[in-house]
Amino acid sequence: MVSLREVALRAGVSPSTASIALRGDKRVKTDTRERVIEIAHALGYVPNGSARDLKRKSKQIIGVLLHDLGGPFYSEVLRGIQHRMHDSGFTPIVGCSAPGNHGALTRLLLEQRVDGAIVLDPLVDKEALIRIARRGLPIVVLDREISESGIYSVMANHEQGAYHATQYLLEEGFRSIAFISGPDDSTHSKARLAGFCRALAQTRQRGVCAGIYAGNFTEDSGCEIAYQIMRDQGRHRVDAVFAANDEMALGVMKAFADVGVVIGQEVAVMGFDDILIAQYARPALTTVRQPMYDIGYHAADLICRALVQDRSSLPTEAVVFPMQLVVRESTKKTTFEGGI
Amino acid sequence: MVSLREVALRAGVSPSTASIALRGDKRVKTDTRERVIEIAHALGYVPNGSARDLKRKSKQIIGVLLHDLGGPFYSEVLRGIQHRMHDSGFTPIVGCSAPGNHGALTRLLLEQRVDGAIVLDPLVDKEALIRIARRGLPIVVLDREISESGIYSVMANHEQGAYHATQYLLEEGFRSIAFISGPDDSTHSKARLAGFCRALAQTRQRGVCAGIYAGNFTEDSGCEIAYQIMRDQGRHRVDAVFAANDEMALGVMKAFADVGVVIGQEVAVMGFDDILIAQYARPALTTVRQPMYDIGYHAADLICRALVQDRSSLPTEAVVFPMQLVVRESTKKTTFEGGI
DNA sequence: TAGACTTATCGAATCGTTTCGATAGATTTA
DNA sequence: TAAATCTATCGAAACGATTCGATAAGTCTA
Numbered sequence: 240m241v242s243l244r245e246v247a248l249r250a251g252v253s254p255s256t257a258s259i260a261l262r263g264d265k266r267v268k269t270d271t272r273e274r275v276i277e278i279a280h281a282l283g284y285v286p287n288g289s290a291r292d293l294k295r296k297s298k299q300i301i302g303v304l305l306h307d308l309g310g311p312f313y314s315e316v317l318r319g320i321q322h323r324m325h326d327s328g329f330t331p332i333v334g335c336s337a338p339g340n341h342g343a344l345t346r347l348l349l350e351q352r353v354d355g356a357i358v359l360d361p362l363v364d365k366e367a368l369i370r371i372a373r374r375g376l377p378i379v380v381l382d383r384e385i386s387e388s389g390i391y392s393v394m395a396n397h398e399q400g401a402y403h404a405t406q407y408l409l410e411e412g413f414r415s416i417a418f419i420s421g422p423d424d425s426t427h428s429k430a431r432l433a434g435f436c437r438a439l440a441q442t443r444q445r446g447v448c449a450g451i452y453a454g455n456f457t458e459d460s461g462c463e464i465a466y467q468i469m470r471d472q473g474r475h476r477v478d479a480v481f482a483a484n485d486e487m488a489l490g491v492m493k494a495f496a497d498v499g500v501v502i503g504q505e506v507a508v509m510g511f512d513d514i515l516i517a518q519y520a521r522p523a524l525t526t527v528r529q530p531m532y533d534i535g536y537h538a539a540d541l542i543c544r545a546l547v548q549d550r551s552s553l554p555t556e557a558v559v560f561p562m563q564l565v566v567r568e569s570t571k572k573t574t575f576e577g578g579i
Numbered sequence: 580m581v582s583l584r585e586v587a588l589r590a591g592v593s594p595s596t597a598s599i600a601l602r603g604d605k606r607v608k609t610d611t612r613e614r615v616i617e618i619a620h621a622l623g624y625v626p627n628g629s630a631r632d633l634k635r636k637s638k639q640i641i642g643v644l645l646h647d648l649g650g651p652f653y654s655e656v657l658r659g660i661q662h663r664m665h666d667s668g669f670t671p672i673v674g675c676s677a678p679g680n681h682g683a684l685t686r687l688l689l690e691q692r693v694d695g696a697i698v699l700d701p702l703v704d705k706e707a708l709i710r711i712a713r714r715g716l717p718i719v720v721l722d723r724e725i726s727e728s729g730i731y732s733v734m735a736n737h738e739q740g741a742y743h744a745t746q747y748l749l750e751e752g753f754r755s756i757a758f759i760s761g762p763d764d765s766t767h768s769k770a771r772l773a774g775f776c777r778a779l780a781q782t783r784q785r786g787v788c789a790g791i792y793a794g795n796f797t798e799d800s801g802c803e804i805a806y807q808i809m810r811d812q813g814r815h816r817v818d819a820v821f822a823a824n825d826e827m828a829l830g831v832m833k834a835f836a837d838v839g840v841v842i843g844q845e846v847a848v849m850g851f852d853d854i855l856i857a858q859y860a861r862p863a864l865t866t867v868r869q870p871m872y873d874i875g876y877h878a879a880d881l882i883c884r885a886l887v888q889d890r891s892s893l894p895t896e897a898v899v900f901p902m903q904l905v906v907r908e909s910t911k912k913t914t915f916e917g918g919i
Numbered sequence: 920t921a922g923a924c925t926t927a928t929c930g931a932a933t934c935g936t937t938t939c940g941a942t943a944g945a946t947t948t949a
Numbered sequence: 950t951a952a953a954t955c956t957a958t959c960g961a962a963a964c965g966a967t968t969c970g971a972t973a974a975g976t977c978t979a
Contacts, residue, residue, distance in 0.1 A: 288690030290935035330682035350628030519859025630965035
């Protein structure tokens, strides 16, 4: 592998001169500089990243830690990250913190191969992140909150998203709404439930809450609870079911469809997350979406600013983005007909 | 940041002793070794990756270059890669070679931050890859073929996939089949067309080829060509349409549905690729899928072997995986009914 | 107990780049 | 023309870990 030393040797200069010449520094006489650059090019010289990183402070690389690569989620987040970083000289590098893979976190963050990190994986240990931040690496966590100097949070406002979704249901005339929550330890589920309750509390109407059921974010649990709702209240007592995530909402739709209840007309179903399947389900699922692109863009912005500017200008509180209501067929009273 | 020197200092040994002690080397007396390890742990010492990479030959990191992160494709490939690498000590790191982003390729491959690379992006310049391989970095390219020592290809057998799909259509009793190709410069499209032709050539039946139309892989082109097919031949002369990719097949379904032709019953539609939407379309699209997990797993296997074993044991020809026919509703004569 | 081996540790060199202070030589200033 | 100022380049010291060949001890053989 051709090294700077070899380039310098052939150009008849010292490595130090070659080094600054290659950066186009005017301290080197023009013809020397051009000769060095030409020889480097001819030899296909590219500086060794490890050596440079070792010597320099900055690496110009940002680590992005994802749980896996599935879904349009991550792809959108990364688009936002890339757009923000494109002209800033930083390159995002993605590591998968998948099943038991301590590898990427170690290699990228602990072994100091990056200047900063964006972490989108609820399973990455909070204490580990705090320890890393204390070592001086700026971290942006997405969709969770960690209060620690050097760790910045960017997230969607789940409470507000659920609030608006509920308001929409009420405005559309759905009177009696049941809510299916996620597991108890899910802060997202809690926030969504809180938004639902706030919207209901504001309305003057009576009997709008048809019960709060505890699910576990799986399609099966949604399905089971839908049957339970029907048993509990008779199929015409509930106007709408708001599930704390799309998987459960799909389960609910399945259950209703199986007993012949027409979704949209007889009962509305609202999901949360806007997973890809939501738009292909029949009827297409009305749901609430996180602005993933914006979140990625903003996360990248925070990291870049933490590295370039003075960190005191950065927010200490989580940056919260509003969620978007995506209205589809499952909450529309117009008759839904099958087929393409 | 705590360095080896600091650990050594506190343990009262030299950095060299600390270095081997931390690796559990028996050359260091047991109590010294344990003391060093304990101090390193207490100080939160993690070796600096750049320094280690610089000194060592291997980095234990494999670069994975993807075009973007969308779709279940990449996610499946990466699952395969991770499973293969999990116990081998290598960590895959993903770079996006997205729009004009020369960054990831430079940072990972050129600047020698990885031991090997898996490239799944048709747009990464072939010459650039050859140059990198000549510098000694083993590369596995997916879904394309580059003949060069040090570059290994893993791909699906598109010709065979199309052959089987066509055979299936013939077996199901579809007599008159039209084919919609992709753009002329697509080798995939060519291979798929070749498989289609080979299957037709083998059959004794007459008039089975209802024409070959030139599309451009977009849904719109599929739609337009479907109308053209109907104009050309009358809507009952064509039994089936085989599009060289799913997008076009969806366009074809749309066109037929718009004029009231019942897909599956009056005309079968076959796609290629099994993009995610295929299974959610109504009717769900019969298509041909690449075994992405296997491809990823095998790519990782090749890279690991290139780095660990003797390279002469590796295949010089592209490793080709059979494609899988995914039968869904769009080629089934049973009456399709809308609804969930 | 001198010589041969082991054992435990260390010092110095190395990986490839960058950076800082030094040094000639050329040029300007007083 | 001696002193001051540039200009172009170089040498050496980092960065942090690894590695190899010393080097002291301590243990064993004859």
